[in-house]
Amino acid sequence: MKIITTLAHLRSYLTTFDRPALVPTMGNLHDGHLSLVRRAKPLGDVLVTSIFVNRLQFLPHEDFDTYPRTFDADCAALQAAGCDVVFAPTEAELYPQPQSFKINPPAELTDLLEGHFRPGFFTGVCTVVMKLFACVQPRVAVFGQKDYQQLMVIRQMVQQFALPIDIIGGPTRRAADGLALSSRNNYLSAAERVEAVQLSQALQTMAGALKAGAVDVAALEQQAMAALSARGWQPDYLTLRRRADLQSPATVELATLLAQADLVLLGAAKLGQTRLIDNLEV
Numbered sequence: 359m360k361i362i363t364t365l366a367h368l369r370s371y372l373t374t375f376d377r378p379a380l381v382p383t384m385g386n387l388h389d390g391h392l393s394l395v396r397r398a399k400p401l402g403d404v405l406v407t408s409i410f411v412n413r414l415q416f417l418p419h420e421d422f423d424t425y426p427r428t429f430d431a432d433c434a435a436l437q438a439a440g441c442d443v444v445f446a447p448t449e450a451e452l453y454p455q456p457q458s459f460k461i462n463p464p465a466e467l468t469d470l471l472e473g474h475f476r477p478g479f480f481t482g483v484c485t486v487v488m489k490l491f492a493c494v495q496p497r498v499a500v501f502g503q504k505d506y507q508q509l510m511v512i513r514q515m516v517q518q519f520a521l522p523i524d525i526i527g528g529p530t531r532r533a534a535d536g537l538a539l540s541s542r543n544n545y546l547s548a549a550e551r552v553e554a555v556q557l558s559q560a561l562q563t564m565a566g567a568l569k570a571g572a573v574d575v576a577a578l579e580q581q582a583m584a585a586l587s588a589r590g591w592q593p594d595y596l597t598l599r600r601r602a603d604l605q606s607p608a609t610v611e612l613a614t615l616l617a618q619a620d621l622v623l624l625g626a627a628k629l630g631q632t633r634l635i636d637n638l639e640v
């Protein structure tokens with residue numbers, strides 16, 4: 359496995375390949391990331407995993423400085439997973455001058471959910487992903503369904519810019535108790551780690567109620583938020599959305615969308631200082 363830190367080296371190394379596959383990450387790799395690497399491996403003729411903690415997608419009060427950086431362990435795990443190239447540029451390499459050109463995704467995709475609670479987040483994500491696409495020129499890239507809205511935004515970006523890249527979504531990997539794996543789980547205390555599963559449980563409870571015929575979605579969402587709040591969480595949202603556009607379903611279309619499995623439950627909540635997100639297709 360090659361570890362490459364400069365764009366010039368990456369470009370010269372990749373010239374002999376026709377079909378690079380890319381898995382973009384911010385490092386601190388867990389089995390969720392590695393599952394994407396394994397998914398991507400057979401899809402290209404060389405597999406590149408990028409590791410770059412992207413300052414542009416963090417708000418000023420967020421955890422850019424403390425974000426876990428575990429480069430040596432990441433490389434060992436990537437090698438074992440069959441990765442061919444780790445692209446790990448410095449900030450000066452990826453952003454040699456202030457990145458004043460940015461990709462601004464449209465409001466209808468980003469004024470809601472994560473984009474609402476983290477203004478500018480998707481601009482930072484799209485800008486770095488576009489830049490990584492320019493560096494690696496992949497023919498296929500794999501992203502996690504754990505970041506459900508992000509996957510949708512990137513699919514739209516690729517479609518609207520006619521980029522010749524297949525975007526593949528990989529399923530969310532979970533710990534044995536059901537907690538979605540996340541680098542931010544590292545921030546949880548032992549007690550918080552036990553409690554953290556309640557986010558996915560809350561989504562499961564909502565899914566169960568819907569399948570049992572609940573039709574008052576607003577009440578369902580409020581109950582789920584109240585239940586987490588009562589346990590000491592600070593929920594941002596627990597909500598039922600259409601998979602197609604992440605908008606709220608109308609009551610009249612609920613039964614049809616449910617029958618077609620065209621709905622998704624999405625949740626984001628803070629437990630102590632740690633903000634967790636999860637989702638569940640229904």
Ligand code: AMP
Pocket residue numbers: 382383384385389390391393394500501502503504505528529530531532538539540541
């Ligand atoms: P990150 O390093 O958090 O930027 O994530 C890099 C990629 O890994 C993104 O496409 C995420 O959606 C994906 N990812 C993160 N957690 C998981 C998980 N538990 N299962 C599958 N993919 C994940």
